[in-house]
Amino acid sequence: MGSGFSAFCSVLPRPSFAVRCAIWATSRARTSFTTLATREARTVGRGLVVNVSHPGGNITGVTELSTELTAKRLQLFKDLVPRLKRVAVIWNLEDLAMSLRFQEAEAAAPRLGLSIMRLPVHDIVDFDAVFTALKRDPPDGVFVVSDRITAQREPALIELLRAQRIPSAFEFPPSARAGGLISYGPSIEELAPRAAAFVDRILKGAKPGDLPLEAPVRWHLIVNRRTATAIGVEIPASILARADEVIE
Known part of the structure; x- marks a missing residue:
């Protein structure tokens, strides 16, 4: 560039x-x-x-503040699905900001009792290999670092994860509303x-x-109960109490 x-x-x-x-x-x-x-x-x-x-x-x-929020997003994911042990992280390796978020996830994982399954993509075509990997060796959950590349395949990814009964965590509200299990981030x-x-x-x-850099004033925790039911996840009362929005 x-x-x-x-x-x-x-x-x-x-x-x-x-x-x-x-x-x-x-x-x-x-x-x-x-x-x-x-x-x-x-x-x-x-x-x-x-x-x-x-x-x-x-x-x-x-x-x-997506990089700074990565550890908290993983913590919320673990709180929602306590059985999580191995989490696949999908991110655009070509974007430095997305790689920083992945690195933050990898650093936070041991503190949460998690191991990370790396699923980097360089372009949209790489998602075919990602889908194959998820079906061949299903992780306990998937965390998606959102950017223009991952967004383009998000509908297909959500459909696959639902079919495979794999819990998913996303960064922004539209993803949970579209069928992801949980999202936490600003609007x-x-x-x-x-x-x-x-x-x-x-x-x-x-x-x-x-001019000082400004941070969001609100972060939204969204949980999709419809997806939870479909994949066999029981949402803990503690998460429901904290959720800003529950998709029924």
């Missing part, structure tokens, strides 16, 4: 805004290119910003207006590096 993306940046009018996916490239492309991180996580740990309250440089916006729809507010402030003269 390096030189090609830099060339792309050079023809854009100022101010220009990149939304999430190219944050790593745009941070190096040129300092006048404003990167609006509407869903990015771990920008500090990756050396992209100085700190959360004063990012510096050309990056600001709303972070979804992307709630982040969009806040991102628009950043654009407005920057267009009015604010420097991106002076």
Whole structure:
């Protein structure tokens, strides 16, 4: 993406805004290119910003904190399905942010008594091999790191996991509503207006590096009882009490 993306940046009018996916490239492309991180996580740990309250440089916006939430998502998954021992993690290996989430899952697993089954994908076509692996050697559960690649095969994946009676955990509300067993994360729809507010402030003269990165104000725990019944999982009362939404 390096030189090609830099060339792309050079023809854009100022101010220009990149939304999430190219944050790593745009941070190096040129300092006048404003990167609006509407869903990015771990920008500090990756050396992209100085700190959360004063990012510096050309990056600001709303972070979804997905990397930081990975351990909690796995904990909730384990609380919902206590028999979990081996969890398959599906993630896009080509995206650094997604790989950071996988690494967080791998680091958290031993503390939760879990082992990780690696199922990386590079492109949509790799899901054929993922589906084969899930049928040949079924894990106790599947955790999906959500991005544009995994989203495209999500309906087929949910259908397969339901047929194989494998519990699934996702990062965002739409996935649980679509048939995943559980999801925990912010509503992307709630982040969009806040991102628009950043654009407005920057267009009015604010420097991106002076605008603190913001985190979501709410995280939604969603459990799909219909899926739980279909795959033979009994939802603990403790999870039902904490759930923001239960799909009947």
